[in-house]
Amino acid sequence: MNLITLKNASKLxxxxxxxxxxxxxxxxxxxxxxxxxxxxxxxxxxxxxxRLLNGLERPDSGSVVVGGLDxxxxxxxxxxxxxxxxxxxxxxxxxxxxxxxxxxxxFALEIAGVAKADIGRRVAELVHLVGLExxxxxxxxxxxxxxxxxxxxxxxxxxxxxxxxxxxxxxxxDPETTDSILDLxxxxxxxxxxxxxxxxxxxxxxxRICDTVAVMEAGRIVEQGRVAEVFANPQKPVTQRFVRQVAxxxxxxxxxxSDRAFDPYAVDIGTGALVRLIPSGPGARRLVLADVVRRFxxxxxxxxxxxxxxxxxxxxxxxxxxxAKGDDLVSVLAYLAERxxxxxxxxxx
Amino acid sequence: xLEALFPHVRLxxxxxxxxxxxxxxxxxxxxxxxxxLVLGALLFLTGPGQLLAxxxxxxxLSVMSNVFRSIPFIILIVLLIPVTKFLVGRILGVNxxxxxxxxxxxxxxxxxxxxxxxxxxxxxxxxxxxxxxGLFTVVFKVLxxxxxxxxxxxxxxxxxxxxxxxxxxxxxGAGGLGHLAYLEGFQRNNADVTLVxxxxxxxxxxxxxxxxxxxxxxxxxx
Numbered sequence: 001m002n003l004i005t006l007k008n009a010s011k012l013x014x015x016x017x018x019x020x021x022x023x024x025x026x027x028x029x030x031x032x033x034x035x036x037x038x039x040x041x042x043x044x045x046x047x048x049x050x051r052l053l054n055g056l057e058r059p060d061s062g063s064v065v066v067g068g069l070d071x072x073x074x075x076x077x078x079x080x081x082x083x084x085x086x087x088x089x090x091x092x093x094x095x096x097x098x099x100x101x102x103x104x105x106x107f108a109l110e111i112a113g114v115a116k117a118d119i120g121r122r123v124a125e126l127v128h129l130v131g132l133e134x135x136x137x138x139x140x141x142x143x144x145x146x147x148x149x150x151x152x153x154x155x156x157x158x159x160x161x162x163x164x165x166x167x168x169x170x171x172x173x174d175p176e177t178t179d180s181i182l183d184l185x186x187x188x189x190x191x192x193x194x195x196x197x198x199x200x201x202x203x204x205x206x207x208r209i210c211d212t213v214a215v216m217e218a219g220r221i222v223e224q225g226r227v228a229e230v231f232a233n234p235q236k237p238v239t240q241r242f243v244r245q246v247a248x249x250x251x252x253x254x255x256x257x258s259d260r261a262f263d264p265y266a267v268d269i270g271t272g273a274l275v276r277l278i279p280s281g282p283g284a285r286r287l288v289l290a291d292v293v294r295r296f297x298x299x300x301x302x303x304x305x306x307x308x309x310x311x312x313x314x315x316x317x318x319x320x321x322x323x324a325k326g327d328d329l330v331s332v333l334a335y336l337a338e339r340x341x342x343x344x345x346x347x348x349x
Numbered sequence: 350x351l352e353a354l355f356p357h358v359r360l361x362x363x364x365x366x367x368x369x370x371x372x373x374x375x376x377x378x379x380x381x382x383x384x385x386l387v388l389g390a391l392l393f394l395t396g397p398g399q400l401l402a403x404x405x406x407x408x409x410l411s412v413m414s415n416v417f418r419s420i421p422f423i424i425l426i427v428l429l430i431p432v433t434k435f436l437v438g439r440i441l442g443v444n445x446x447x448x449x450x451x452x453x454x455x456x457x458x459x460x461x462x463x464x465x466x467x468x469x470x471x472x473x474x475x476x477x478x479x480x481x482x483g484l485f486t487v488v489f490k491v492l493x494x495x496x497x498x499x500x501x502x503x504x505x506x507x508x509x510x511x512x513x514x515x516x517x518x519x520x521x522g523a524g525g526l527g528h529l530a531y532l533e534g535f536q537r538n539n540a541d542v543t544l545v546x547x548x549x550x551x552x553x554x555x556x557x558x559x560x561x562x563x564x565x566x567x568x569x570x571x
């Protein structure tokens with residue numbers, strides 16, 4: 001079921017130096033429970049787009065329907081009520097520095113008119129949900145960036161929204177903190193079925209948690225679809241640039257320069273085997289090779305390959321040197337097959 | 350010893366004058382705080398790009414505040430005599446000084462309030478609106494608490510200029526330490542009275558500054 005439907009939305013900004021088309025005839029739908037990523041470079045219009053979804057901006061034409069309500073047609077008071085059910089988090093967190101963690105979270109509940117007695121209980125739940133136990137009385141200035149964003153998330157979820165809008169929510173964080181915040185969002189999405197719409201300029205974010213992606217350029221959506229499909233076969237130059245961002249310079253290149261440069265017969269494999277591994281299902285996760293090393297007491301050697309991790313698992317291929325033969329080799333490959341990794345023996349020593 | 354150094358200083362009038370100065374500063378200060386907050390909030394909210402953006406209202410408020418801030422205080426008192434007479438019923442005494450003090454100080458404080466509000470992170474206001482917060486929430490739960498240190502520091506500066514204003518008002522009949530220094534000290538050629546009155550004014554000013562700094566620091570959690 002569609003939670004959000006945007007139809008032919010356009011928005012023009014007039015500045016002293018001329019007018020800028022921020023959005024040009026944008027149409028998209030977000031299904032309930034999805035994590036929908038909108039990726040684009042700065043100036044592509046994604047900030048304006050996400051602000052249409054809670055009525056902070058109104059389009060010049062077109063319609064914005066969220067949870068059955070056309071935000072372009074409702075009066076300001078009704079819009080304010082609708083926003084209680086549309087959470088939003090921000091790149092710079094936008095916490096009140098004059099309030100503690102607990103009172104920042106309580107702020108959203110105060111706006112919703114929740115009774116004082118209930119606020120304390122709900123705040124405690126939310127603090128637990130985002131993993132900030134013990135920091136309730138800290139001020140934002142005493143928190144790290146990741147902790148601040150956790151407060152932002154708790155605040156945005158306070159009134160049990162139908163959708164969470166993320167405005168470059170991880171762009172001000174270091175890579176490790178980014179991943180921990182993305183994991184939290186993904187976890188919340190799974191546990192509560194919360195719909196998430198996020199905008200970002202980082203391919204990594206989309207790849208890690210999104211189901212569906214829309215690529216924006218110059219106010220238009222130039223490509224959209226399932227994340228794995230869009231990445232496997234990027235059509236537009238801007239999408240190809242994004243794909244290169246995570247997969248290295250060759251991934252989007254159909255000629256696969258590095259593949260041609262790789263010669264499996266040039267590798268010295270001793271008495272073992274050179275095996276090509278292809279992740280083929282959701283079981284293919286990062287630590288499988290480490291498991292093989294531990295279980296079989298073999299020292300594997302990765303000689304060539306390219307992998308990318310998406311929400312649905314890994315994609316790509318790996319050439320691995322396995323120092324085993326006969327039944328030993330067969331049992332290693334069987335173990336990998338159980339974990340959704342297809343294999344092909346390229347050469348044996 | 351003290352009497353030899355300050356032969357013309359009498360304690361009772363000095364205490365009365367100190368009380369009058371503190372009274373005028375405190376009362377005018379309280380009114381200035383409230384009026385300045387309202388005016389400053391209106392200046393901020395009707396400014397370009399803000400929630401109640403309105404060029405006409407903003408322009409009118411802005412001009413008014415500039416005009417009243419620019420009139421030298423001693424002239425403002427004289428200009429306001431009819432208003433004072435209407436409001437207070439008389440033009441002499443500490444209460445008669447209040448209208449002029451408030452009219453002189455409130456527009457000044459309003460500007461400081463506007464500046465303080467402008468320094469509040471726009472993102473926080475946007476977040477408040479995204480959470481469904483309206484004008485009331487923005488003003489009372491965001492703008493005022495988030496700019497509290499600046500509001501306190503601004504009030505400190507304003508109170509100190511108010512002390513100066515009361516001295517000028519004193520000269521034309523409001524009482525207080527200015528009155529004492531000018532009439533009993535300067536005009537009667539009692540330099541010791543002028544000196545003691547001045548020192549007392551300084552003590553009041555330093556006390557305001559000290560408390561103001563303390564409060565400002567206490568409010569600042571950044």
